[in-house]
Amino acid sequence: MLLRNLVTRMLGGVSLSIGLATAAVAEDPTKVGFIYVGPVGDGGWTYEHDQGRLAVEEHFGDAVETVFQENVAEGADAERAIAQMALQGADLIFTTSFGFMDPTINVASKFPDVKFEHATGYKTADNVSTYSARFYEGRAIQGHIAGKMTESNVIGYIASYPIPEVIRGINAAYLHATKVNPEVEFKIIWVYTWFDPAKEADAANALIEQGADVILQHTDSTAPQAAAETAGGVITFGQASDMAEYAPLPRVSSIIDNWAPYYIDRTQAVIDGSWDSVATWDGISTGMVGIGEITDAVPADVKEEALAMKAAIAAGDYHPFTGPINKQDGTVWLADGEIADDGALLGLDFYIEGLTADIPN
């Protein structure tokens, strides 16, 4: 009854029936909720988060119950969806897209007893952690393979939204492509969506028609892979998920997000009562970023170099953003041998030298 009163008071106008529902499940197993930006069957980003959720279920069995809400739009509706999940008695909620940042913070302030984890953002609170993966490490390896394999020297890049994570990926890929092939040119299309297969396919086709023979994508569906396969003579990389169904061509490798260990850890922390607010940013070394199998379509020497780079990054011997690197306007960003610090990377909002387009605001 106390809980019911609390909840009802906190939310003012929320109806009594929802309050009752909350009270009814208060004694149940630890409830872990997930908010997804796309459908669980997107074959990419959301699919991998859902694999993490299933791993939590498998690991804890009856001790944990999971719920999820898919296709939640970034923006005002996200706040409703997150609040609803908190009202349904979730003890821990993962919000798995950058655009859920402010909604997560807002809802978290109304539910101090619920723990929140926001993926890829930078705002934390007493009951809000952030977690992300160093996808740019994988992008560096992609850039290397792309630079070596392109014959037209035009690399197409399907970008979603102009946020630091996406800009880091473009910079890392461009840096490592030009290192092995100074002739490389990047054509970048911003589609302003995470998931719209038709638009992603159109963007891939536009890039291919304009001469790109490598397509890198920072969107969630496998549509660009299908477009590249139809066009022929184009290579791609799986994004967020292995997308192995398009191997060995067009997909020659991939960046795989592996959230399962993190989700299991954090759920355990809630059960133990040891959960605290942290900002996690892991990469290849911990396995949060995986590199999917490099297929035989890649020449053996290029594959070897790529694997060597992966090993060096994992061992901490090599950082993809190691100077000398200039900003787009020609000013120095990193001096010779200097390594970008995490703060600068997290807020990255500029292109490096050589990229010609402007970043949208």
Add this chain to the structure above:
Amino acid sequence: MDLSSISPELLLASLVVASTPILLAAIGELVVERAGVLNLGVEGMMITGAICGFAIAVNTGSPAIGFVAAALGGAVMAALFGLLTQLALANQVASGLALTLFGLGLSALAGQEYVGLKPPPTEPLDFGVLSELPFVGRVIFSHDLMVYLSLGLVAAVWATLRYSRAGLILRAVGENHDAAHALGYKVVRVRFLAILFGGACAGLGGAYLSLVRVPQWTEGMTAGAGWIALALVVFASWKAGRVLLGAWLFGGISVLQLNLQAAGVPIPVEYLSMSPYLVTILVLVLISADKSRAPGSLGRAFHASQ
């Protein structure tokens, strides 16, 4: 900036591909709304068509059979809506929204085994020497049957509504169902047929996405195309020709802006990105400054006893 990297031929050819799904869905919804029924379930019927068409095409190896199945799938969904709104007199807005949710869920369930599969290719029609013509060959004579069928459908809908007795009856039912009923026309029957037609068209549009434009099956792959088709019907003031214009504008500018971005045109990406919506709405609003208005009985339930 390198505009020479954009090929006008390829651009115009992909314009047609990009606009066909919304064109099909919109022309179907236009007929439904001219009959006085507001079916907001276009998205649900489209996605159902997308998975029905994909699954059948993969299993039979024939895209043509796939498209037929997609039309049937869309029509079956529409029939559900028809039963609810025409016989059970349920609220049309609520039923339409429910149809969208149902379609999205059902297709996700049905499509689980089809993720990552490649559909049989939909071949372009063979026009012989015509396809060899410079420019025209690529732009006009390089498409698959569905493209020409959708254009034929627009012409047929326009002509039927304007010149035929059947079209006149359909419009009468949509404008004033009580008067049409008093004249002895079967309001519910006419509307039910219109709803089935709308569902079949939406299904075809969805299948064009999954079999030609993308081509693959992904959950939720229509990603709002049904809603754009719905908006198009309104902005086109319920006229077939304007629906075609709107679909081409929207599809064309969508493709054009992606190409301009890739070519590095110095226009801010934000403006490029919103241009398909802005230009389409602007053009259609300007040309509908005449006395166009919605069908008089749009969205109202009809029962012979009232």
